[in-house]
Amino acid sequence: MKERRIIHQVQQLGIGAGECLELLQKAFMKNSLDVLHTFEHRLETLRQEEKDLMKQIRALGQEERSLNGELCCHMVRIFECLEDMGKALQMKISERILISDRAVTEISYISQELREMIKAASDLVVVKNPVLVRYIQEAESMISRTTTEYATQHEERLIEGLCLPLASPIYLKLLESFKGIARETRKIAMVFSE
Numbered sequence: 001m002k003e004r005r006i007i008h009q010v011q012q013l014g015i016g017a018g019e020c021l022e023l024l025q026k027a028f029m030k031n032s033l034d035v036l037h038t039f040e041h042r043l044e045t046l047r048q049e050e051k052d053l054m055k056q057i058r059a060l061g062q063e064e065r066s067l068n069g070e071l072c073c074h075m076v077r078i079f080e081c082l083e084d085m086g087k088a089l090q091m092k093i094s095e096r097i098l099i100s101d102r103a104v105t106e107i108s109y110i111s112q113e114l115r116e117m118i119k120a121a122s123d124l125v126v127v128k129n130p131v132l133v134r135y136i137q138e139a140e141s142m143i144s145r146t147t148t149e150y151a152t153q154h155e156e157r158l159i160e161g162l163c164l165p166l167a168s169p170i171y172l173k174l175l176e177s178f179k180g181i182a183r184e185t186r187k188i189a190m191v192f193s194e
Contacts, residue, residue: 006057006068008126017046017078017118021181023038024085025115031092040086043083046079050075054069077180084177088177097164097170106150107174110143110175117135117139120132120135121185136189137186137189140185140189143178144183147175151175
């Protein structure tokens, strides 16, 4: 019974990570510090829930402790990537830095793909379906490849003078964070492929 409750709480952390990503997307699209503050509050709540969950996990047997502890560690790394994105968006919004339409489209696309990937991982924690494992592995490969392509194309646009130098580090930080979230989500899936 305790194990089932913990699995449900791990799933809720994943759902919360998806909600945070959605809030970041809204803050990005609307240039809204209010939405960004809502994100920061939600992320802080998730971090506290994770700490409370780790206390419960320590009381489990070795095998359950190992599995659930590993899942929580990957969630913490996802939260760190989300926090990095929040900091980049804080700068973008506060400094009123403009991002090209192309970059907005690219960020929106990857954000949507990543939210679907996180949802699949949240479901995987409960249902342990090998089809979800495969989907997450393929999604991570696609996101990794796409973010690398976008970064390379961005570099070319920057050299050609089509991108603002002020926006470049923000855009690249967002891409790097997307890749990090995808990588950690894949690691969650790999826990269930063994």
